Amino acid sequence: MGGLTPFTTSVVILAAVLAAAGAGKLARLEGATYPAALKQAAIAFTATVTPAAALSAALAGVRS
Template sequence: MTVAVVLLTIALVLIVGLLVATGAGKLARMDGATYPAALTRAATAFATVTTLAAAVTAALAALTT
């Protein structure tokens, strides 16, 4: 893989993670959560997305080697 493809993939994962975190925070806030609680839920969603991306990457790396 070229460096450009890797960088674009990283950027895409970060953008998707930020979108998911924003949505989770907004939904938590609409549900009546306080700002710190909504921020915690958003951070948890972002961490989950990046962890899932790392797990998929590790699984694909194990299959290709």
């Protein structure tokens, strides 16, 4: 995440981990197996980090 400050990067990673943990917990509460819950958590993590990386790339292009 080149265009983001270390603090912003930390906040994005923290938000992604919390989203993943929440998605995994909700999946387990709905009766999903551990592998299925892990898959849901990974999808939630990726869905949180990907827009942040895209935004970082866009901001880096504008700043240079």
